[in-house]
Amino acid sequence: MASRILRGFFQRSWCVASSRKSPRWQSFSRVGSRRTFSTEEMKDEYGEMTADGHSFIKKDFVLENKDVLPEAELRYQTYGHLNEAKDNVLVICHALTGNASLHAWWGGLLGENKAFDTSKYFVICCNILGSCYGSTNPQSIDPRTGTPYGMDFPDISVQDTAKLQLLMMKEELGISSIKAVIGGSFGGMQTMEFAVQAASSVGEFHAEDGSPFVRSVVPIACGASHTAWQIGISEVQRQAIYADPNWKTDPINATKGLEIARQLGMVSYRTPQGYRGKFGRQLRSADSPPYGSNASWQVKSYLEYQGVKFIDRFDPITYVKMTEQMDSHDISRNRGESVEEVLKKIEVPACVLGIDSDVLYPLSEQEEIAANMPNAELKIIHSEDGHDGFLLEQDQVAGHIIDFLNKNH
Numbered sequence: 001m002a003s004r005i006l007r008g009f010f011q012r013s014w015c016v017a018s019s020r021k022s023p024r025w026q027s028f029s030r031v032g033s034r035r036t037f038s039t040e041e042m043k044d045e046y047g048e049m050t051a052d053g054h055s056f057i058k059k060d061f062v063l064e065n066k067d068v069l070p071e072a073e074l075r076y077q078t079y080g081h082l083n084e085a086k087d088n089v090l091v092i093c094h095a096l097t098g099n100a101s102l103h104a105w106w107g108g109l110l111g112e113n114k115a116f117d118t119s120k121y122f123v124i125c126c127n128i129l130g131s132c133y134g135s136t137n138p139q140s141i142d143p144r145t146g147t148p149y150g151m152d153f154p155d156i157s158v159q160d161t162a163k164l165q166l167l168m169m170k171e172e173l174g175i176s177s178i179k180a181v182i183g184g185s186f187g188g189m190q191t192m193e194f195a196v197q198a199a200s201s202v203g204e205f206h207a208e209d210g211s212p213f214v215r216s217v218v219p220i221a222c223g224a225s226h227t228a229w230q231i232g233i234s235e236v237q238r239q240a241i242y243a244d245p246n247w248k249t250d251p252i253n254a255t256k257g258l259e260i261a262r263q264l265g266m267v268s269y270r271t272p273q274g275y276r277g278k279f280g281r282q283l284r285s286a287d288s289p290p291y292g293s294n295a296s297w298q299v300k301s302y303l304e305y306q307g308v309k310f311i312d313r314f315d316p317i318t319y320v321k322m323t324e325q326m327d328s329h330d331i332s333r334n335r336g337e338s339v340e341e342v343l344k345k346i347e348v349p350a351c352v353l354g355i356d357s358d359v360l361y362p363l364s365e366q367e368e369i370a371a372n373m374p375n376a377e378l379k380i381i382h383s384e385d386g387h388d389g390f391l392l393e394q395d396q397v398a399g400h401i402i403d404f405l406n407k408n409h
């Protein structure tokens with residue numbers, strides 16, 4: 001079997017996360033070449049980030065664009081126990097900068113008597129193909145050259161990522177069917193792809209009896225395709241990386257551009273109300289000027305810290321490639337005339353979750369999904385945290401998931 005178990009494995013230093021968990025953020029200022037830190041309260045969406053897990057390798061994996069990955073590696077983790085029928089499976093899909101360590105970023109939902117109840121379900125979480133937490137990515141070695149792919153890493157689509165996960169579940173784990181696929185943001189896009197590929201009349205994955213391989217889905221804070229608004233926000237982040245002096249000659253070290261890209265992302269994930277409530281017009285020190293180049297705004301310090309922290313666990317090439325993969329999201333490509341047409345072919349039960357303050361993936365997009373899927377319901381998460389509400393409002397998210405799973409056996 002083309003697999004191996006890897007524990008505590010790290011591919012590159014960019015993906016080696018600190019062992020510190022960060023429920024609070026630290027603001028900093030530069031004094032000469034030194035940085036000074038102070039702790040300020042703001043909830044962080046991720047905990048410890050590692051590349052731990054099992055590895056599945058698919059030889060000669062043909063991508064949507066017909067390029068071929070000689071060895072497509074998929075890192076994944078599992079929780080709980082697979083039942084004899086091999087159908088008590090929950091698949092949880094992570095967002096843009098997440099990993100297969102579900103316990104690190106949605107730990108409040110994982111465990112006995114929780115939404116992802118490990119006494120009932122066999123829970124699987126895979127690292128996205130192209131991400132730097134164990135799956136094949138730009139820093140992986142190309143077997144054909146013996147050197148890292150780097151900028152030659154092929155264009156991966158969300159379709160490719162979902163397909164590789166489905167192949168792993170059938171070929172590696174012998175799953176007979178999946179009870180539910182659940183994910184938010186980029187994870188929600190993967191969830192929609194699972195629905196099309198394994199729970200619709202146009203899909204290629206089915207259970208042995210011909211029924212849907214995926215029996216239900218819970219897409220959260222996403223749409224049926226990436227819109228011009230979302231592509232534009234991704235492109236501005238990429239342009240920040242392209243503007244780094246290192247990008248053309250040494251792209252892996254275009255880290256200043258990556259810091260700025262991350263800061264842009266952190267603004268889009270939240271809301272004006274959230275930023276006002278957390279920071280207002282507060283300054284870091286009493287002797288700071290009230291405005292101007294030397295004003296020590298709390299929000300500035302927070303964003304700078306987020307940028308610096310991010311370059312310890314991600315690299316510029318991977319970030320560019322991953323945001324491009326998000327932009328590939330379109331469930332109707334080569335499947336129908338419109339997303340509405342394709343959505344109508346997904347007949348399995350669906351619970352669509354949207355966040356009322358999300359400016360990045362607005363509620364209208366979840367309304368479109370729910371309105372066109374024949375067996376879907378829409379539930380709204382109330383939050384001032386915007387898009388990141390799917391990670392931060394864990395009690396609300398868990399309640400809706402538990403209700404939905406209990407209704408749909």
